[in-house]
Amino acid sequence: MNxxxxxxxxxxxxxxxxLRIEKESDFMLYEGGERSLDARGxxxxxxxxxxxxxxxxxxxxxxxxxxxxxxAMGGLARRNRHSAYLVAGLLKDYRNKGIGTKMFQTLLSWAxxxxxxxxxxxxxxxxxxxxxxxxxxxxxxxxxxxxxxWISGKYVDxxxxxxxx
Numbered sequence: 583m584n585x586x587x588x589x590x591x592x593x594x595x596x597x598x599x600x601l602r603i604e605k606e607s608d609f610m611l612y613e614g615g616e617r618s619l620d621a622r623g624x625x626x627x628x629x630x631x632x633x634x635x636x637x638x639x640x641x642x643x644x645x646x647x648x649x650x651x652x653x654a655m656g657g658l659a660r661r662n663r664h665s666a667y668l669v670a671g672l673l674k675d676y677r678n679k680g681i682g683t684k685m686f687q688t689l690l691s692w693a694x695x696x697x698x699x700x701x702x703x704x705x706x707x708x709x710x711x712x713x714x715x716x717x718x719x720x721x722x723x724x725x726x727x728x729x730x731x732w733i734s735g736k737y738v739d740x741x742x743x744x745x746x747x
Contacts, residue, residue, distance in 0.1 A: 583681065585688045588639040588651070590632075593625035595648045596641065600624075603671035608733055609709045610671060631655075636663055636696060640689050642672070642681050649673045652685045654693065654701070665700035666693065670712075677711065686719045694747055701747070706731065707739040721745040 588596060597619040605614030631637045636656025642649050650672035657663045668689070672682055693701060704727065705712050721743040729737035 583684075584643040585681075585684050586641060586643065587692075588628055588631075588641050590625055590628050592641060592648060593628060594621040596628070596639070596651065597621055597624040599641075599648045599651065599673070600671065603673060606674045607671070609706050609712065611731070634658075636666055636698060638689070638692055640685050640692070642676070642685055644676070649676045650681055650685055652689050654689060656698070664698060665702060666698055668701055668703040670703070682712075682715045683718065686715065690719065690745075690747070699747055700744055702742065702744040704730075704740045704742055706733070707741050713741070713743075716743050716745075719745065 601614075601617075601619055604610045604612045604616070628639065631639055631653070634656055636654075638654050640652045640654075642651070650670075652668060652670040654666040654668055656666045670682070670685070672685075690701075701721070702724075703716070703721070705716065707713075707726065722745070723741045724744050725742040727740040727742065730740040731738050
């Protein structure tokens, strides 16, 4: 198991990983098959992230294949450059094995070195495993987005969560 920052050569594997996680999970914004991603588009995203001091993509790798990611997208304005919005995903077969914790520990270490002050995310209110991980990593619920998403024929809430560094 290796936790590291993404590199440009990961573009196709990262595109495939994101699409696979969206297919496996009811907790992602996009449903499986709803969008297409290709290596070229992801490669451009990786380059953009690498050019910004307050953004990164952390990946988990097992046996030379990507199995999880945490993206931190830093604010672009002077007033919010101290913060980053997070999106995370992990393949179903690798959940509940401490990999999410390791990815977030790596992300937190990076964020502190970069001088970030705030990390924030949204999470579906009934995604108990993710909420437990985020709380373990020091995130707190700051609010509720009521009826935020339409999933499996019903509206669901999301929590706003954040951690101050």
